[in-house]
Amino acid sequence: MNVPISIKVNGVERQAEVEPRTLLASLLRETLCLTGTHIGCDTAQCGCCTVLVDGDAVKSCTMLAVQADGCSVTTIEGLAQGEELHPVQKSFHDCHALQCGYCTPGFIMSSVELLEKYRDLDEGRVRELLEGNLCRCTGYNNIVQAVLSLAAERGRT
Amino acid sequence: MSTKWFGAAIPRRQDARLVRGEGRFLDDIVLPRMAHVAFVRSLHPNAALGAIDAATAMQVPGVLEVVSHADLGEAGRPFLQLLPHHGLASATWSALAPGRVCFAGEAIAAVAAESFAAAQLAAEAVAVEYRTSAPIIDLESAQRPDSPLVHPDIPRNLAMHMVEQCGDVEAALRSAPHRLKERFRITRGGGMPLEPRGVIADYDLNRRELTVWSSTQEPHTVRNTIATMLGLQRHMVRVIAPDTGGGFGTKINVYPEEILVPWLAMRLGRPVKWVETRSEHMLSATQEREQIHDIEVGFDESGRLLALKNVFYHDMGAYAPRGGAVPHNTSAALIGPYRIPNVRSEIAAVYTNTATVSAYRGAGQPQGVFVIERAMDRIAAHLGRDPAEVRRVNTILSDAFPYDTGLTNLLGGAVEYESGDFLGTLDKALELADYAGLRARQVEARKAGRYFGIGIANYVELPGRGPWAGGGVRVEHDGSVPVYTGAPSQGQGHETTMAQICADQLGVSIDRIKVLAGDTALIAHGIGTFASRFGVLGGNAVRLSALEVKEKILRIAGEMLETSVADLEIEDGKVSIVGVPDKSLSFEAVARKALRAAGPDGEEPGLEATRYFKTSNITYSNGTHIATVEVEPATGQVQVLKYFLAHDCGRVINPMIVEGQIMGGIACGIGNALLEEHAYNSEGQLQTGSFMDYAMPRAADMLEIHMVHQETPSTLNPLGIKGVGEAGTIPVPAVICSAIEDALRPLGVKINEAPLPPFRLWKLIRAAAKAA
Ligand code: FES
Ligand code: FES
Numbered sequence: 001m002n003v004p005i006s007i008k009v010n011g012v013e014r015q016a017e018v019e020p021r022t023l024l025a026s027l028l029r030e031t032l033c034l035t036g037t038h039i040g041c042d043t044a045q046c047g048c049c050t051v052l053v054d055g056d057a058v059k060s061c062t063m064l065a066v067q068a069d070g071c072s073v074t075t076i077e078g079l080a081q082g083e084e085l086h087p088v089q090k091s092f093h094d095c096h097a098l099q100c101g102y103c104t105p106g107f108i109m110s111s112v113e114l115l116e117k118y119r120d121l122d123e124g125r126v127r128e129l130l131e132g133n134l135c136r137c138t139g140y141n142n143i144v145q146a147v148l149s150l151a152a153e154r155g156r157t
Numbered sequence: 158m159s160t161k162w163f164g165a166a167i168p169r170r171q172d173a174r175l176v177r178g179e180g181r182f183l184d185d186i187v188l189p190r191m192a193h194v195a196f197v198r199s200l201h202p203n204a205a206l207g208a209i210d211a212a213t214a215m216q217v218p219g220v221l222e223v224v225s226h227a228d229l230g231e232a233g234r235p236f237l238q239l240l241p242h243h244g245l246a247s248a249t250w251s252a253l254a255p256g257r258v259c260f261a262g263e264a265i266a267a268v269a270a271e272s273f274a275a276a277q278l279a280a281e282a283v284a285v286e287y288r289t290s291a292p293i294i295d296l297e298s299a300q301r302p303d304s305p306l307v308h309p310d311i312p313r314n315l316a317m318h319m320v321e322q323c324g325d326v327e328a329a330l331r332s333a334p335h336r337l338k339e340r341f342r343i344t345r346g347g348g349m350p351l352e353p354r355g356v357i358a359d360y361d362l363n364r365r366e367l368t369v370w371s372s373t374q375e376p377h378t379v380r381n382t383i384a385t386m387l388g389l390q391r392h393m394v395r396v397i398a399p400d401t402g403g404g405f406g407t408k409i410n411v412y413p414e415e416i417l418v419p420w421l422a423m424r425l426g427r428p429v430k431w432v433e434t435r436s437e438h439m440l441s442a443t444q445e446r447e448q449i450h451d452i453e454v455g456f457d458e459s460g461r462l463l464a465l466k467n468v469f470y471h472d473m474g475a476y477a478p479r480g481g482a483v484p485h486n487t488s489a490a491l492i493g494p495y496r497i498p499n500v501r502s503e504i505a506a507v508y509t510n511t512a513t514v515s516a517y518r519g520a521g522q523p524q525g526v527f528v529i530e531r532a533m534d535r536i537a538a539h540l541g542r543d544p545a546e547v548r549r550v551n552t553i554l555s556d557a558f559p560y561d562t563g564l565t566n567l568l569g570g571a572v573e574y575e576s577g578d579f580l581g582t583l584d585k586a587l588e589l590a591d592y593a594g595l596r597a598r599q600v601e602a603r604k605a606g607r608y609f610g611i612g613i614a615n616y617v618e619l620p621g622r623g624p625w626a627g628g629g630v631r632v633e634h635d636g637s638v639p640v641y642t643g644a645p646s647q648g649q650g651h652e653t654t655m656a657q658i659c660a661d662q663l664g665v666s667i668d669r670i671k672v673l674a675g676d677t678a679l680i681a682h683g684i685g686t687f688a689s690r691f692g693v694l695g696g697n698a699v700r701l702s703a704l705e706v707k708e709k710i711l712r713i714a715g716e717m718l719e720t721s722v723a724d725l726e727i728e729d730g731k732v733s734i735v736g737v738p739d740k741s742l743s744f745e746a747v748a749r750k751a752l753r754a755a756g757p758d759g760e761e762p763g764l765e766a767t768r769y770f771k772t773s774n775i776t777y778s779n780g781t782h783i784a785t786v787e788v789e790p791a792t793g794q795v796q797v798l799k800y801f802l803a804h805d806c807g808r809v810i811n812p813m814i815v816e817g818q819i820m821g822g823i824a825c826g827i828g829n830a831l832l833e834e835h836a837y838n839s840e841g842q843l844q845t846g847s848f849m850d851y852a853m854p855r856a857a858d859m860l861e862i863h864m865v866h867q868e869t870p871s872t873l874n875p876l877g878i879k880g881v882g883e884a885g886t887i888p889v890p891a892v893i894c895s896a897i898e899d900a901l902r903p904l905g906v907k908i909n910e911a912p913l914p915p916f917r918l919w920k921l922i923r924a925a926a927k928a929a
Contacts, residue, residue, distance in 0.1 A: 035185035036178015038402070040351040041435040045848035048351055076178030089176040093168065096817050100648030101175030102352045102402025108176065127856040134848070136351050136403050137648045138817060139824035139885075140856040 005069040009034070010078030018065045024058075025049045027065035028075055036076035036105045040134070047133030050106035051075045057113035059132070076105035079112070087150055088112050095146040099137035107133050111147045121151040162657040162667055163876075166813035170667075171652040180400040183355040183372045184432045191357075192221055194418060194431040195276035197266040197283045198440060199258035202510035202841025203293070203305060206256055207286030209266055214282040219275035221425060223283060225266040226253040232386050232420045236411065239378070240480035240567070244319065246311045248508060250476045252386070252416040258287075259307050259475035260510050261841055262440025264413055269421055269429060292510035292841035296449060296472045299507040307475060307508035316473045317481040317506040321488050323563025324499030329464035333455025337535055342910040343524045343890065345447040345472070346833040347439075348517040349853060350647065352402020354442060355432035356415050358422035367394045369419050374404040375411070375685030377643055380677045382411040383419050394419075398675035404647035405825070406516035407442050409687045410478045439846045444835050445483060445517035447472035448524045452532060455499075460536050460547035464499040467491060467528065471506040471521075474514035481506050483514065483521040485567040486619060490525030490887070492562045492572070494579035494615045494779055495551040500563060510841045516687065518825050519886045522619065527911060530614040530891035534898060544895070545587055545613055552579045552615075559872070566775055568623060574777045575872045577805065583615065585803035585865050586781035595785060603903060608788040609798075610900025613781065614891035620689030620806075620880025621776035621871070627680050628698035629767035630659055630706050634752060636730060636745040638663065638670045640699055641767075643683020644691045645675030649818070649882065651691060654810045658696050658876070662703035664727035665744065680767060689778075689882035692810060694770050697874045701768035709764055713750055714742050716757045776871045778879040780804030782888045786896040790904060793919030795831060795897055797860050805867040807879030812866065815881050820862055822885015824854045829886070830893035831912050832858070852914070905929055 002017040009032060016031055028034045028051065037060055040046035049060045052074040079086035085093070088111050098104040107130070114121070114129045121129075126147050127140070135143065174180060197209075211223035226233045229252055236249040254265045266283050270276035293305045299314040307314050330336060357370040367389060373379050373396070380396040383389065401408065414431055422429040433441075448471050455464040471484035481504070488502040533551070537544040553560050555578050564572040595611050602609035628642045640659050646652060656670040673679055684690075707727060714732040715722045718740065726735050733741035744764075750756055751764050785798040800823065809815050832852040836844040845851040870877025890911040897918065898908040906925040910917075 041848045043847040043849050046351060080177055085176065092176050093172040096813050098172060098175055099817060099821060100401065100403045101180050102182065104175055105178045130856040134351060134853060134855065136349055137821045139820035140859045141820050141862060144856060
């Protein structure tokens with residue numbers, strides 16, 4: 001029995017009829033064709049699937065689509081303004097914070113959230129706050145750098 | 158030729174897409190009428206298969222087909238051996254298990270259905286009859302005459318027995334002033350690319366053409382294997398590797414699923430997709446590293462090695478898709494940067510009822526380096542000398558190159574270091590770390606009762622594996638320059654580095670260049686991306702093609718400008734007469750001329766070349782890593798404090814990318830040193846079946862890294878590149894364990910194994926305390 005839901009995704013109201021067991025990740029990837037949200041595990045460990053739900057970073061493989069009914073969801077596709085990259089996207093590029101790019105959308109979404117929520121970020125804190133995301137390529141240091149450089153910029157302004 | 162691009166830290170060109178979430182990974186591909194596949198995987202590690210009953214499974218709504226080995230016919234025969242080592246008792250896998258299973262997780266049957274959910278549900282409903290036997294899991298007992306057999310036709314489970322030697326080890330050991338014997342053990346881990354494996358196949362019934370997308374490091378090998386196994390001609394099969402989320406060796410082999418999915422697509426007459434779950438990956442993707450080494454070294458008062466004898470067991474797991482490549486690499490890596498006149502290295506590689514072992518970043522080399530570097534520390538301790546000094550007296554000097562170690566590599570060539578400055582990296586690393594300062598700090602720390610240790614490890618990497626790689630270059634009518642190669646990137650950044658090489662060689666801005674890879678339709682032959690090989694071989698192939706195209710551009714431009722080629726120069730996509738810059742031709746104009754019927758006499762149309770670069774031997778990179786740690790003896794917790802390294806991978810194409818490769822490699826190595834272990838229980842069941850149990854480094858496990866580059870060009874290729882993909886990982890278990898042992902020296906703890914998660918180290922600390 002399908003359930004009707006209504007979710008604002010990247011600023012656009014979307015309606016869908018979903019099976020109750022459908023994960024938010026599947027809704028995004030399969031129904032809405034937003035394939036930038038990736039799946040890397042089946043135990044909520046890798047963070048490749050991280051999106052923002054009402055501003056909170058959420059592993060979309062751990063949430064049912066019906067739970068997101070009435071929420072506002074931002075995915076990696078919703079960050080750039082046309083040609084212009086979101087500052088976090090740009091910082092990842094500038095700092096060489098990605099290699100294969102599979103973990104990248106999840107890391108960027110987590111980073112957007114933590115830059116939004118936390119004021120005094122130092123290196124140790126950023127490493128701790130990125131605990132929910134795995135990257136096998138970069139060794140993390142450039143990712144941490146990408147976040148810290150934005151935090152520093154913010155401190156200056 | 159000016160080198161405007163080569164050597165520069167050019168930002169990566171593929172990033173813009175990836176940071177926007179516009180990558181196109183395998184699971185992002187959806188074809189009309191696509192069916193989905195789930196596998197029935199063995200619950201037992203060693204069993205003969207009886208009846209496979211799919212009646213209930215076929216009742217699940219949406220199920221299209223359930224197949225087992227009996228349905229496959231010719232497509233079910235074992236794969237060909239890719240690296241038929243001399244003396245190898247080869248066992249290769251089949252598309253589905255042929256009557257018996259050799260590890261828990263082996264695919265027994267496949268279900269195709271309208272949705273993945275239906276396929277999964279039905280797979281669970283397939284009933285399999287097993288006649289189980291005791292499994293053999295333990296590496297050491299696998300060779301005993303009474304051991305259970307993994308493959309009934311392979312006695313004592315012995316896959317390969319090989320001896321490599323130079324000099325006379327026994328005599329040298331007898332006469333050596335000092336001797337030490339040790340046993341070292343390294344356990345299993347996995348590459349763990351964050352994108353799981355996956356395959357999509359689509360068969361065009363009318364044209365009889367098969368298109369396969371696979372998350373693979375080797376699209377051409379996949380194509381060739383599919384053609385062989387399914388009885389198709391190679392040119393009727395096209396294999397595409399889309400954006401791939403990491404490989405690290407885990408995606409080099411042609412897996413059973415890469416035959417089964419295309420076979421199903423042909424049988425069903427519709428596209429078929431399979432993407433593995435992470436749990437499936439843990440059970441069935443290849444793993445690596447398990448070895449036990451018994452070594453004996455003989456040395457003099459100064460610590461100079463006179464003889465090295467090593468007998469080691471290597472765990473092959475269930476099958477050997479690439480012969481004995483991994484243990485052979487271990488043997489070749491054993492010598493490192495040291496002069497050792499007498500060496501004997503004996504490999505006993507055995508099959509066990511565990512997931513197949515094949516290359517993972519470093520492919521046998523971290524183990525070899527672990528062994529020799531642990532030995533160096535023991536020699537130093539035995540003689541009461543500084544570990545850096547003992548390494549120094551053994552290091553091959555710069556005037557000794559090319560240096561033949563006396564051993565052979567896995568391709569049968571000599572392990573001959575073509576060039577290098579091994580003392581250079583040692584000195585640079587010691588200086589970067591302020592080694593003397595660190596030792597002084599250690600004295601202070603010890604006084605304060607803290608367990609602060611300094612580790613050091615050298616390595617020689619075997620990258621640039623031959624025999625060849627190809628790369629093509631074309632200049633289009635609009636002046637754009639596609640570069641196409643046979644080897645896809647799984648994050649290495651070929652899109653940028655190959656463009657840098659082409660831009661310099663052709664004399665054009667990098668902005669005009671687009672690198673295309675990972676599609677067998679682009680180039681006839683390819684070997685793939687692994688063994689840190691593609692920068693070396695692909696880079697030089699692209700150079701050859703670019704130079705050929707450039708010559709043609711000059712010839713045609715010479716005719717157009719009515720001047721001799723010797724008077725022409727190329728810069729930034731323009732050909733001009735030397736000294737007359739305003740008389741110039743754009744690449745566009747030359748390309749259009751080359752395509753017109755009225756093009757120059759004797760010239761074939763177009764500006765295009767596809768060349769292959771063949772190397773005479775493997776290149777050798779090297780380096781020195783130094784780490785400091787602090788250990789908490791009450792818990793066995795290790796904190797890695799700082800990390801320093803000096804490395805030499807020949808000429809550096811892009812320092813930013815090289816540093817990225819090294820940092821990522823170090824993270825993998827930290828996993829091997831402290832965290833990661835694939836554990837099987839004695840019943841042959843994997844205990845680490847998810848990311849909950851298999852601990853990989855996270856951001857907080859990484860640390861400050863300081864590095865310096867040294868550039869000693871390779872003499873084996875015109876660009877002087879040596880390769881770097883695995884260099885970050887190879888010495889890390891050695892250097893971290895060196896530091897831990899150094900930290901715990903006051904407690905007399907010896908580190909002979911890796912990894913060392915807190916519990917294991919705590920047990921060693923306790924055992925040492927009891928013994929004291
Ligand atoms: S897919 Fe791994 S945490 Fe969601
Ligand atoms: S960039 Fe490949 S997993 Fe992070």
